Amino acid sequence: MRAQQIIRLACDIKSVWKTNNPFEIAEKYGIKVLIRNVNIGDFKAQTLKMEGYPTIISINGLYSTLSQKVLCAHELGHALLHTEPINHFDVTTKNVHTNVEYEANLFAVALLCNEDEFNMPLAKMSNAVLKSILDCNVSYGQGEK
Template sequence: MNWIMRTLDREIKKHRTNNPFEIAKNRNIIIRYFPLGQTLGFYMKNVRHQVITINSDIEDYLKKFVCAHELGHAILHKDENTPFLHKNTLFSKDKIEREANEFAVHLLLHGENLEDYETKFDVLRENGIPLEMERYIFF
C-alpha cells in the first residue's frame, strides 16, 4: 500500500466518513464558493488557514469530486505553493495533481464493491467522478 492510501485510510478512520466536505469541516478547512470561469477549484494555505475554493457554477456532483481533489492537496501537500514549485523547482506540478487525483478517486470510492460494476466507466459515472480518472481504478 502506498503512502497516499495509508494517509487516506487514516483520514477515513479518524473522521469515520469518506465525505470530503465532512472531513474538511472536521479539519477546520474553510470551503468557499465563487464563480471561477474554467477553473474547477483550488487549494491555498495562507498563514494558518487552509482554504478550498470551489467553482460555484459547476454541477453539484462535480463539486464533490473537486472538494475531494482539493482536500487531497490540503492533506498531502498542505504547505505547497504549486505555481512556485512548478516554475522554480524540480518537483513536478503534474505529480502533485496526479497524487490529488488518486486521493480523490479512492476517497470517493472507499467502501464501494467494484465487482458490482461491469466497467471502470460505470464505476466513475455512478459515483460522480470524471471519466478521465479511470486510470486510478484497478479491478
C-alpha cells in the same frame, strides 16, 4: 509520498471521521471551503495555503453537486498532502501530469471510492486512469450529476 501511504491516509480519514464527504472532512481539519460561481471555462477549483492563515479550498459552484464533491476531494488531497508554506494549486495543461496532481487524484479516488469497486489496485493506477475516474464525475450544472 508513496501511493500506498496516500491510500492508507484516505482510508484512515474515512475510518476516523466515519465519512468520505470531503466537505465534512475539510471542516474537521479547519480547512475553509468556499463556493464561488465563476465562468466554467475559467475555473474549477484550487487550494490556497499561506503560513499563518487557514487553508482555503475554493470550488466553482456552477458545477453539479457531485462535481463539487469530486473537486473538493481532489483539493483536499492537495491541502493534506502538500505541506509547503505557500501554494497556489490550479490544474492547467502544464501541470496536469505532475506528481502533486497524481497524488491529489489518488487521494480523491481513495477517499470517494472503495478499492474493491475496481478491477485493479488503486496503487497500480496511472495518473491518466485516476484523472479519468474523477473527470467522468465532473459536469457543469446544478443537480446530482
